[in-house]
Amino acid sequence: MNGALCLVPLLRVLGSSLSNGRWKQFRRVFRDGLCAIAGQTPNHAASVLALPIVTSGGSVTELPALLQLASGYWISQAIYVAAKLGIADVLNGGPASGAQIAFATEANEGAILRLMRALCTVGVFRVDDTGKFTVTALGRPLQCGVPGSLRAMIITLGEVHYAAWAHLIHSVRTGRTAFPVAFGAEMFDYLGLDIEAGATFNSAMTDCSALSSCAVLLSYNFSEIRSVVDVGGGCGKLLTSILCMYPEMHGTLFDLPSVIAHAHGKLGADPCRDRCNLVSGNFLEYVPPGADVYLMSTVIHDWDDERAMRILANCRRSMRQDSRVLLVEFVVPDGGEISFSTLFDLNMLVMNGGRERTVSEFRRLFHAAGLRMTRIIPTLSPLRVIEATCS
Numbered sequence: 001m002n003g004a005l006c007l008v009p010l011l012r013v014l015g016s017s018l019s020n021g022r023w024k025q026f027r028r029v030f031r032d033g034l035c036a037i038a039g040q041t042p043n044h045a046a047s048v049l050a051l052p053i054v055t056s057g058g059s060v061t062e063l064p065a066l067l068q069l070a071s072g073y074w075i076s077q078a079i080y081v082a083a084k085l086g087i088a089d090v091l092n093g094g095p096a097s098g099a100q101i102a103f104a105t106e107a108n109e110g111a112i113l114r115l116m117r118a119l120c121t122v123g124v125f126r127v128d129d130t131g132k133f134t135v136t137a138l139g140r141p142l143q144c145g146v147p148g149s150l151r152a153m154i155i156t157l158g159e160v161h162y163a164a165w166a167h168l169i170h171s172v173r174t175g176r177t178a179f180p181v182a183f184g185a186e187m188f189d190y191l192g193l194d195i196e197a198g199a200t201f202n203s204a205m206t207d208c209s210a211l212s213s214c215a216v217l218l219s220y221n222f223s224e225i226r227s228v229v230d231v232g233g234g235c236g237k238l239l240t241s242i243l244c245m246y247p248e249m250h251g252t253l254f255d256l257p258s259v260i261a262h263a264h265g266k267l268g269a270d271p272c273r274d275r276c277n278l279v280s281g282n283f284l285e286y287v288p289p290g291a292d293v294y295l296m297s298t299v300i301h302d303w304d305d306e307r308a309m310r311i312l313a314n315c316r317r318s319m320r321q322d323s324r325v326l327l328v329e330f331v332v333p334d335g336g337e338i339s340f341s342t343l344f345d346l347n348m349l350v351m352n353g354g355r356e357r358t359v360s361e362f363r364r365l366f367h368a369a370g371l372r373m374t375r376i377i378p379t380l381s382p383l384r385v386i387e388a389t390c391s
Contacts, residue, residue, distance in 0.1 A: 225292045288318060300365075
C-alpha cells in the first residue's frame with residue numbers, strides 16, 4: 001500500500017485532535033505507539049518472509065535458497081529459545097559475555113555461545129571484538145515491557161504453534177484444524193486447561209492489542225462517537241486506549257465470563273475505568289444493544305464463515321440504524337500480490353479453523369449478516385480498519 005495513502009487517515013485524526021482539544025492524548029498515542037507500529041509495517045512484515053541469510057544468487061559457497069527457507073524453523077526455534085531464556089533482557093543492562101549470559105539464564109555456556117553465534121548471523125544479536133554480545137534493533141522486541149514487545153508472542157509461537165504446525169499436512173489433506181491432533185483439544189479449550197500456555201497466550205494478545213490500538217487510534221477518527229462496544233475485547237487494552245484519547249466517550253467491554261473476571265483485575269486502577277462497563281456473555285448468542293460502534297479487533301478471523309456471519313448478525317440485531325461495525329483485521333490481496341497475510345491465513349487453518357479474508361470475502365460476509373461494507377482504512381501497520389453500516 002502506498003505510504004502516502006496510509007498517512008491520510010493519520011492526518012485526519014491529527015486535524016480532529018487539534019480542533020477538538022485532544023492534542024495531549026494524540027501526542028501520547030503517537031509517541032508511545034509509532035515506534036512499535038513502524039517496526040510492523042507491511043514492507044517490514046514482507047521482508048521477514050526472506051530470511052536474512054537467503055542471499056544466494058547461485059553461489060556454490062552457500063546453501064540453495066529453497067533449502068534455507070525449508071530450514072527456517074531452525075531460526076524461529078533459536079529465537080524462541082532466546083525469548084524463553086530472557087537473553088535480550090539480560091543484555092538490556094549492557095554488553096555481556098557468553099559466560100555471563102549463561103550464568104544469568106542458568107544455561108550451558110557452550111550451548112549459549114553456539115546459540116548466540118547463530119542468532120548473530122541473522123541479525124538478532126551482535127558480537128564485538130571482545131566477544132561480548134549486545135541486542136540489535138531487530139532483536140529489541142524480545143525484551144519485556146518495551147513498546148512493541150513480541151516476547152510473549154514468540155514464546156507462544158515457539159511452543160503451541162510450533163507443535164500444531166507439525167501437523168499442517170493434516171489440515172491440508174482434510175481442511176480441518178491441526179491443533180486437536182497435537183494437543184487432544186480445540187485451541188481455546190486447551191489454553192483454558194494449560195495455565196502457563198494460556199497465560200503466555202493472553203500476554204501475547206495483550207501485546208498485540210497495544211500494537212493494534214495505536215494503529216487504530218492513528219487512523220480512525222472517533223470524535224463523533226459517544227459509545228463503543230468492544231466485542232471479544234479481552235482485557236480491554238484497545239478499548240481503554242480509545243477511551244483515554246476520547247474523554248467524552250463511554251465503552252462496554254464484552255467477552256466471556258472468565259475473560260471479564262480477569263479484566264476486572266487488570267482494569268481496576270485504569271483512569272478510564274469509570275467510563276468502561278464490563279459485561280460478560282457469548283457473542284455467538286448476542287451482543288449488548290444500542291451502541292454507536294461495535295468494534296472487533298482480530299476477532300472475526302478466528303471463525304469460519306458460518307460463525308463469523310452469526311457474530312456479525314448478532315451485532316446487526318443490536319445496532320441502531322445509524323450504528324456501524326468496525327473490524328480490525330488483516331486483508332488478503334484479491335490478486336497474486338505477495339502478502340504476509342497469506343501465512344497468517346494458513347496459521348488460522350492450523351490453529352483453530354479460522355481464516356484471513358479478501359475484500360470480496362469480507363463484503364460477502366457483511367452482506368449475509370445484513371450489513372454493507374463502506375470502506376477499508378489503511379493503518380501504519382499491516383492491519384486494516386474495515387467499516388460497515390446497516391444495509
